[in-house]
Amino acid sequence: MKIKPFILTILITLLIFSLSFAKDPIAVIVKTRGDVTIQYEKDGKREKIKRGTKLYSGAIIISREKSFAAMLFVDDRSMVRVRPNSILTVNGKREKATIAKNISLEVGTIFAQITKQKSGFQVTTPTSVASVKGTSFWTKQILKAGTYYYGIEGGPTEVSNDEGSALFKEGETCFVESKDHKPIVKKTKPGETPGFEDDSIDEFKIDFENEQGDIKTLKFKTRVKTNE
Numbered sequence: 001m002k003i004k005p006f007i008l009t010i011l012i013t014l015l016i017f018s019l020s021f022a023k024d025p026i027a028v029i030v031k032t033r034g035d036v037t038i039q040y041e042k043d044g045k046r047e048k049i050k051r052g053t054k055l056y057s058g059a060i061i062i063s064r065e066k067s068f069a070a071m072l073f074v075d076d077r078s079m080v081r082v083r084p085n086s087i088l089t090v091n092g093k094r095e096k097a098t099i100a101k102n103i104s105l106e107v108g109t110i111f112a113q114i115t116k117q118k119s120g121f122q123v124t125t126p127t128s129v130a131s132v133k134g135t136s137f138w139t140k141q142i143l144k145a146g147t148y149y150y151g152i153e154g155g156p157t158e159v160s161n162d163e164g165s166a167l168f169k170e171g172e173t174c175f176v177e178s179k180d181h182k183p184i185v186k187k188t189k190p191g192e193t194p195g196f197e198d199d200s201i202d203e204f205k206i207d208f209e210n211e212q213g214d215i216k217t218l219k220f221k222t223r224v225k226t227n228e
Helices: 005-022
Strands: 027-033 038-039 059-063 068-075 079-082 086-095 098-113 121-124 129-132 135-141 147-154 156-162 164-168 172-176 183-188 201-209 217-221
Touching: 059 068, 068 147, 079 086, 135 172, 147 156, 156 172, 164 172
Parallel strands: 098 121
Antiparallel strands: 027 068, 038 059, 059 086, 068 079, 079 098, 086 098, 098 135, 121 129, 129 156, 135 147, 147 172, 156 164, 172 183, 201 217
16 A cells, blocks of 8 residues: 555654654652663563663553662652552653653552642552542552552542542542452551651752753752651
8 A cells, every 4th residue: 555645744744753752751760779670661671770760651660579769750740659569650641841640550569749730640550540639648559459549648539440439538548459349448547558668868960851952950859758
């Protein structure tokens, strides 16, 4: 089948636009320890991440035993921390000056410290979707089992699937047994939430280069408080 010249021109233009757009990172790694890798396809090449690694939409993060990582989104400095033995995919769609974010957690545990959102932030698991406006909470996905959401600060956060929806806030736990069960909210028991030993201040800077070759330096100084 032959492609007409003007159609071919459009296809090439769209391809160039997509490639240039893909150069823009959506997040950056601000801390890592142990064996944490990144890849962009299920069967793609894996590379060990380090502080300053830029993340693009579609990044698959895998953390091994006794390993963790923390990423900071470049538009609003929302932060996600990844606990050991976790697999997740980081997706982002740029909407003007903001990024619509989605963390797809296959298994493991993450802590999300989310600033007030203009484009939306979601955590997707095999059982449900948490839609976030601005809060701090844990998500724990058990392998081939249920999902736990623990509210730490702020809220409320909505959790939903085809069976229903529920709101949880600070001091509450939302449990979803499977995609065939509606979310259930209860008060969080003492010592029930996950935690990190590390609770330090990160301060560093990283350079971003645009298509014109201009360098923009972003400075980050964040304190990550994750325990009750």
